[in-house]
Amino acid sequence: MVRDGRIRDGAGAACAVRVQRGRPELALTELSRRAGLPLTTTHRIVGELAGWGALERADDGRYRVGLRLWEVGALAPRGLGLRESAMPFLEDLYAVTKQNVQLAVLDGTEVVYLERLSGRGAVNVITRVGGRLPLHATGVGLVLLAHAGPDLQERVLAGPLRRYTPKTLCAPDELRRTLAEVRRTGVAVSDGQIELIALSVAAPVRGARGEVVAALSVVVPAETSDARAYVPVVRAAARGISRVLGAPDSR
């Protein structure tokens, strides 16, 4: 895959091309530069990928991620599969609260957001479907970490813990106490730990064998005084999804 420190093939190149914010189309030269591959090589690889549909050409000749790739991604059980089961409950939760409703799973040492329903009036937060954030600073992250294996917990607590706001919990012992609290109460409250304007209430979603497979949260404005009032509805929605996942769904 990687040889003498240089990236040599398609998969590696894909790795190297980091997420594009803003205009999501890239020219060939740009791709070549970012991937660190010769222009000719990039041209060939990109051509093959486009032939298969993994990339598409925009009207101006630039390349963008293709619909085929989206389609294949849609087959991921932990992606759209989970989302599919959870959706009715997310809709209900959104209908009741009219706030941001988020569904996320654990991957490596981060959370990946699977879904986000955000009403017009809700707080505008940085999370994005398909986006990643660290475990220690988000409501869903704390829930997932609290129920993860001790090895992962230690790895996260040992690693560098980025401080997003003055309220971000970064001290390992403080985090340990919080995690114990999350396990005890079954919910996590992250108040301004990622963005000062937002507060999230999160609860675990469990799979068929009772293991935590995802986390659900509602994000409300930080100044909400009765944030605890959201705990029952979030918990109920999470339970609802867990029940659906538990039933092996005859189809």
Place this chain on the structure above:
Amino acid sequence: MVRDGRIRDGAGAACAVRVQRGRPELALTELSRRAGLPLTTTHRIVGELAGWGALERADDGRYRVGLRLWEVGALAPRGLGLRESAMPFLEDLYAVTKQNVQLAVLDGTEVVYLERLSGRGAVNVITRVGGRLPLHATGVGLVLLAHAGPDLQERVLAGPLRRYTPKTLCAPDELRRTLAEVRRTGVAVSDGQIELIALSVAAPVRGARGEVVAALSVVVPAETSDARAYVPVVRAAARGISRVLGAPDSR
């Protein structure tokens, strides 16, 4: 890619492995068989893909589509990008109708479903996020076909037109008239053409330069007597999305 009729590489193998209905995890041997590749080769390729996160191993050692792949797919502008812009309008439409709400785009000679909000009470139809259906039999398909280039229209009308139900329109001239009607009225109504129990009302979503980039539909039970009543709301939602896409969204 393909040499002397045999599939030789990862991309080709991925092509060959068709969508799994039911259990979405496959054993190594199964993959090898489906891809038509030697066991050893499959083992190596799958190992690399898993190392990168494109595949994941389930608890029992089987392989499934990984979260990384889902994540990359989420970057497709015509996938989640479009969906992101459309979501608030889909939610509104769902809130008003409490029926299935669908968003789809054109790819090749088929429609690909990007999103589907389905309430508990709504008709249970076969469409699935990430799924494909032919153009001639669905409401969204008729809308997309009606506004596509004449070359594509001819190709579709010439090709075999599968009959899903007795009501499916398969005669080319009849379809041509329908398409003209869709262009004139700006909406398509597909009554029991894909499943007898369902009727859908669809409208076009336009991009920044007025070109049709997607289609939106509401699916109601076939026995609904006042199906035409849904036309204004669907049209309004489609217009709303078009307006958002037209504004180049300063961010």
Place this chain on the structure above:
DNA sequence: CCCCGGGTTTCCGCCCACCGGAAGCCGCGT
């Protein structure tokens, strides 16, 4: 206990498909 069989993993030498330099093409601005 040992053996058997199906699935999985490791090892390694041969060969061909991928790499990437060179050259040609296209379209724009001067």
Place this chain on the structure above:
DNA sequence: ACGCGGCTTCCGGTGGGCGGAAACCCGGGG
């Protein structure tokens, strides 16, 4: 006309992927 930056085509040398062989792992049955 000419230069230039970006894209595409061509093709020969070679190193990385291919896949046969063999080892490994594990549950079941004699």
